[in-house]
């Protein structure tokens with residue numbers, strides 16, 4: 252067992268002897284370890300994570316958010332679904348009572364209960380899986396509509412601030428320090444022609460026409476834990492980015508990441524397109540949990556949000572390409588340009604099918620709330 256992990260783990264309220272610790276995943280964002288402890292022959296497992304404090308500038312506030320959210324969900328589930336209540340994320344306190352431990356190097360650590368007999372999937376192999384994942388992110392929203400108290404902290408500033416992203420894009424393009432704009436003319440023109448998309452949702456939110464709710468903000472399939480036997484959703488994890496936001500974004504990110512099976516950096520653009528059966532599965536799952544509380548304007552903008560979030564990602568990849576690959580790691584030349592091309596192709600594909608997709612949303616939501 253790595254000595255330093257053991258020395259970190261002993262700062263948490265684990266009322267048993269630690270017998271094992273191993274690295275589970277070195278994610279893009281956090282490092283995750285599984286701890287095992289033993290007492291009277293009974294083994295309990297925990298998840299220890301080192302929080303990435305370069306991405307999350309204020310881990311204590313982030314943990315305050317997570318504690319409020321997890322406690323609220325668990326309390327609600329104890330009333331409505333006791334078996335699932337014990338399978339929700341719980342923050343294990345550190346010995347000083349806080350939800351995190353800060354080591355001498357300034358790293359922040361936290362511990363959760365390990366969700367047993369549950370799995371995550373890294374890719375969407377079926378429409379059933381897509382439907383269940385979308386349902387769970389809808390469920391997450393439903394659980395939190397009555398979270399009492401002050402608004403949550405903003406764990407990352409300017410998240411989904413597309414107008415800001417477009418400003419940065421324009422600045423980087425104007426400077427074109429590396430003389431790369433010449434390689435990306437069609438993409439630059441496409442972005443420039445579509446900049447009008449950027450303000451639509453924020454304007455609606457500003458006017459109060461779309462409510463600011465609590466968004467998960469990282470609605471990837473591997474952030475849903477499913478029962479390993481039944482494949483039914485158990486809980487939603489990876490709560491670092493939970494903060495005030497628009498509900499439609501959570502659905503939108505699923506459109507971007509789940510309706511197209513091609514990789515984000517696929518060079519064969521003929522493989523990049525929206526799969527309508529996947530989209531329909533997402534709508535069915537999401538609507539099952541949210542149709543009763545989403546407003547008319549929100550429902551009307553679900554597909555639009557999918558467009559916007561894809562556009563935002565296109566802007567981010569393209570900006571990074573022009574800026575010299577400073578944010579997204581690359582493993583080949585023009586990697587970020589390739590990534591921007593897939594986003595552009597996906598966006599074109601959504602635009603092409605937009606009407607049909609909106610009709611589907613209307614139909615499925617109508618059925619769900621009937």
Ligand SMILES: Nc1ncnc2c1ncn2[C@@H]1O[C@H](COP(=O)(O)OP(=O)(O)O)[C@@H](O)[C@H]1O
Pocket residue numbers: 275276277278279280281282283298340363364365366367370371473474488489490
């Ligand atoms: N409490 C938990 N119980 C069981 N497995 C977990 C738990 N938390 C995380 N995992 C596993 O570790 C993976 C990475 O954790 P996650 O919190 O999503 O971090 P990352 O930011 O790296 O995505 C998850 O996809 C899941 O498989």
Ligand SMILES: [Mg+2]
Pocket residue numbers: 278473474489
């Ligand atoms: Mg994750």
